[in-house]
Amino acid sequence: MTQPAVGDKAPDISLPRDGGEMVNLSDFAGKKVVLYFYPKDDTPGCTKEAIGFTESVAEFAALDTVILGVSKDSIRKHDKFVAKHELKIALLSDEDGDVCERYGTWVEKSMYGKTYMGIERATYLIGADGKIAQAWRKVRVPGHVEAVLEAVRDL
Secondary structure (H helix, E strand, O other): OOOOOOEEEEEOOOEEOOOEEEEEEEEEEEEEEEEEOOOOOOOHHHHHHHHHHHHHHHHHHOOOOOEEEEOOOOOOHHHHHHHHOOOEEEEEOOOOOHHHOOOOEEEEEOOOOOOOOOOOOOEEEEEOOOEEEEEEEEOOOHHHHHHHHHHHOOO
């Protein structure tokens, strides 16, 4: 599956979030959206990234920007993750992997010589016009939240 490119209209999504409420990308028409994909709740890199976005949530909000995290974890796992780390961002559950497929983040990975399918850490910045303004693939967590915030400021 190919991922959407900068300038493309962002594929719409409709997924349940922590707490169970349904979230549609179209709910945020006219706002900027940081849509980030991460492998798994409560693992070291994913926890650092979620806490980083949470710590900067007010700065993003001041720039009319919503943050949505996506993984294949269940709502129950998201609820525990949010409670444990006092996260202030919406975590969407893509258990069937449809959204990961449409954004090209469900990829073959390799660890210790074994290949397997998993979520590539990736972030899409969607402009108020609903188009992909910037995309980061194979994200490294250190400095990432700051880079995304800078890109939002430049939009």
